[in-house]
Amino acid sequence: MTDTPQVFRILPEVILTVVGVLIMLAEPLLAKNASRKPLGWLAVLGTLAALAASFWQLQLPAGTAFYGTVQTDAFSVFFHVLIAGIVLATLLVTLDAADPDAENLGELFALTCFSAVGMMLMTSGVELLLVFIGLEISSISTYIMAGFRKRSAKGPESSIKYFLLGSFATAFFLYGIALIFGATGTTAIPAVAGLLTTSQTPLLATIGAAMVLIGLGFKVSAVPFQVWTPDVYEGAPSPVVGLMSTAPKAAAFAVLLRILYVALPALHSHWQPLIWWMAALSMTFGNLGALRQQNVKRMLAYSSIAHAGYLLVAFTALSPDGIAAASFYALSYATMNVGIFAVFSHAGGMGDRLTLVQDYRGLAYRSPLLGGALAFFLISLIGIPFTGGFFGKFYVFAAALHSGMVWLTIIGLVNSGIACYYYLRLLVSSYSKPVHSDLLDGIPPVTAPLLFALLITVATTLILGIVPGRVLALAKAGANTLSPSTSVSPDITASQQ
Amino acid sequence: MHLVLFLIFGGLCVAGALNLLLQRHPINSALSLIVVMTSLAVLYLLLGAEFLAAAQVIVYSGAIMVLFTFVIMLLNAGKEERTHGSKAAYIVGFPGAAALLGILTYIFLKQSDHLGSAKLGGYLVTTSDLSRVLFRDLLLPFEVTSVLILVAILGAVALARREH
Numbered sequence: 001m002t003d004t005p006q007v008f009r010i011l012p013e014v015i016l017t018v019v020g021v022l023i024m025l026a027e028p029l030l031a032k033n034a035s036r037k038p039l040g041w042l043a044v045l046g047t048l049a050a051l052a053a054s055f056w057q058l059q060l061p062a063g064t065a066f067y068g069t070v071q072t073d074a075f076s077v078f079f080h081v082l083i084a085g086i087v088l089a090t091l092l093v094t095l096d097a098a099d100p101d102a103e104n105l106g107e108l109f110a111l112t113c114f115s116a117v118g119m120m121l122m123t124s125g126v127e128l129l130l131v132f133i134g135l136e137i138s139s140i141s142t143y144i145m146a147g148f149r150k151r152s153a154k155g156p157e158s159s160i161k162y163f164l165l166g167s168f169a170t171a172f173f174l175y176g177i178a179l180i181f182g183a184t185g186t187t188a189i190p191a192v193a194g195l196l197t198t199s200q201t202p203l204l205a206t207i208g209a210a211m212v213l214i215g216l217g218f219k220v221s222a223v224p225f226q227v228w229t230p231d232v233y234e235g236a237p238s239p240v241v242g243l244m245s246t247a248p249k250a251a252a253f254a255v256l257l258r259i260l261y262v263a264l265p266a267l268h269s270h271w272q273p274l275i276w277w278m279a280a281l282s283m284t285f286g287n288l289g290a291l292r293q294q295n296v297k298r299m300l301a302y303s304s305i306a307h308a309g310y311l312l313v314a315f316t317a318l319s320p321d322g323i324a325a326a327s328f329y330a331l332s333y334a335t336m337n338v339g340i341f342a343v344f345s346h347a348g349g350m351g352d353r354l355t356l357v358q359d360y361r362g363l364a365y366r367s368p369l370l371g372g373a374l375a376f377f378l379i380s381l382i383g384i385p386f387t388g389g390f391f392g393k394f395y396v397f398a399a400a401l402h403s404g405m406v407w408l409t410i411i412g413l414v415n416s417g418i419a420c421y422y423y424l425r426l427l428v429s430s431y432s433k434p435v436h437s438d439l440l441d442g443i444p445p446v447t448a449p450l451l452f453a454l455l456i457t458v459a460t461t462l463i464l465g466i467v468p469g470r471v472l473a474l475a476k477a478g479a480n481t482l483s484p485s486t487s488v489s490p491d492i493t494a495s496q497q
Numbered sequence: 498m499h500l501v502l503f504l505i506f507g508g509l510c511v512a513g514a515l516n517l518l519l520q521r522h523p524i525n526s527a528l529s530l531i532v533v534m535t536s537l538a539v540l541y542l543l544l545g546a547e548f549l550a551a552a553q554v555i556v557y558s559g560a561i562m563v564l565f566t567f568v569i570m571l572l573n574a575g576k577e578e579r580t581h582g583s584k585a586a587y588i589v590g591f592p593g594a595a596a597l598l599g600i601l602t603y604i605f606l607k608q609s610d611h612l613g614s615a616k617l618g619g620y621l622v623t624t625s626d627l628s629r630v631l632f633r634d635l636l637l638p639f640e641v642t643s644v645l646i647l648v649a650i651l652g653a654v655a656l657a658r659r660e661h
Binding site: 069111 | 597600601604608633634635636637638641642644645647648649651652654655656658
């Protein structure tokens with residue numbers, strides 16, 4: 001941090017905060033019935049600037065700022081870019097789906113920017129207190145955004161459920177931090193690992209790690225902390241679901257990677273079996289739960305539980321390859337899930353007119369573009385080659401196999417097979433001969449923001465599926481900054497199983 | 498003297514927390530919470546954290562609890578209705594909480610000689626020590642908290658606004 005001005009290390013966060021405040025201040029100045037869309041475009045510009053700033057941070061020498069509370073390195077840049085990209089696509093989708101004078105649209109844009117600030121701080125924070133505050137910012141914004149469908153009873157239900165359970169989970173996370181502090185006397189993530197070896201009470205740190213795992217397990221909706229997911233996703237507006245099923249989860253996974261691999265590698269024999277079970281149960285429960293769902297958002301909620309499971313498989317690998325695979329998977333899942341929710345948002349609007357699988361019957365005939373995009377994202381979610389979903393799963397399972405996690409890999413592969421069924425059901429439905437339905441006739445014409453959003457998501461999914469090399473290289477660079485080779489030695493990786 | 502004070506206020510704290518859960522009227526629960534917060538302030542003082550104790554009284558027992566009671570009175574909240582609650586909470590929740598309590602008690606009792614002891618009343622954390630941590634080492638988290646508060650305000654306005 002010798003010559004780099006400190007503010008450069010948090011530049012994307014600063015940009016998004018300023019833009020969020022500007023939107024907040026400009027909103028009351030607009031006439032009551034004026035369109036709120038200019039505010040959305042302002043948010044898009046801010047997010048683009050934040051995206052550029054994140055890329056630019058790659059040029060900075062890796063290092064910390066603000067007395068060692070934030071760190072910019074390849075790992076943080078990877079997740080910053082990911083989060084900024086998700087937010088960008090979400091803003092475009094919201095611009096497309098919302099009525100221009102819709103209630104609270106200005107607040108929705110501002111909250112989206114602020115939530116991104118929180119998530120970005122989670123991924124670059126190396127001080128547990130900063131991570132906690134970032135987590136709170138991101139969580140509280142998403143609790144509020146989940147309740148924006150005020151006219152439907154499901155909106156407030158979704159928001160309150162998410163808020164109560166989420167606060168409970170955050171309390172666990174905080175308790176975990178307190179116990180880790182009790183064992184080591186520090187909350188700086190890099191310092192914990194060293195102090196843990198001399199700690200008089202490592203058992204306290206183990207319980208602390210379990211608490212942190214509970215808190216973050218809730219945020220990524222891993223079994224057994226997943227009960228909230230379907231209800232919350234069903235009640236929240238579709239663009240918001242696209243955001244909250246990907247960005248906060250990516251940020252929580254980044255935090256989990258940092259804490260487990262940088263702070264607590266010494267305790268790996270304790271947390272690795274826990275993660276193993278969480279991964280296996282999440283995959284199985286998520287996919288079996290999705291089989292029975294008729295509501296598309298509930299179905300994708302279960303699918304999101306399952307994908308959290310696949311991602312956790314990479315955690316058990318205990319190698320830089322595993323970290324890289326987890327980062328890559330977070331990215332590939334985000335692109336396809338944001339993309340599929342872009343389709344749902346446009347077809348159903350903010351108010352969710354189309355809810356059931358059979359409502360989408362004939363979508364591809366009514367709008368070939370939407371149908372095509374839906375099919376493409378579903379294929380990627382299944383994990384068929386030439387899509388990001390394929391390479392995501394491939395790297396995850398390869399990393400797990402290299403570390404001797406044969407059974408977990410088999411469970412994962414069987415689950416991928418089960419998952420085909422419910423994804424294909426939606427695909428078949430959208431390509432079936434249309435029955436005449438008023439629902440599909442209500443789909444508005446495609447607008448420029450939606451085209452942009454689809455372009456971003458489809459292009460990224462394709463790039464990840466065809467030429468994943470450069471992205472994977474960045475993910476690997478990030479993984480190397482996280483595990484300085486000595487922290488987890490390869491000879492102990494095969495201890496489980 | 499310290500031990501006596503600790504026992505009195507520690508006991509009050511636990512009793513207040515239990516009462517908070519058992520009371521059925523929100524106002525009674527809120528008042529029990531004041532007891533908990535104030536006893537905690539005394540415990541902080543016993544540990545030598547005088548500034549924290551004062552802040553605890555002013556912020557928690559004072560400002561926040563007044564707001565709590567205001568909100569309860571404004572909403573004119575009545576007695577809660579007892580529901581049976583979920584079975585999972587009884588089957589998993591209570592044993593889980595008991596197990597956690599057991600493990601932590603075990604650690605603290607078993608390894609008490611490793612844990613080191615805070616000498617009661619021996620060392621005072623001065624305000625300048627505290628501000629050095631707050632405004633230097635943890636400057637960024639401190640500043641970022643303002644974004645958190647901003648989000649909360651924005652959300653409260655957005656959710657409470659009347660539909661037109």
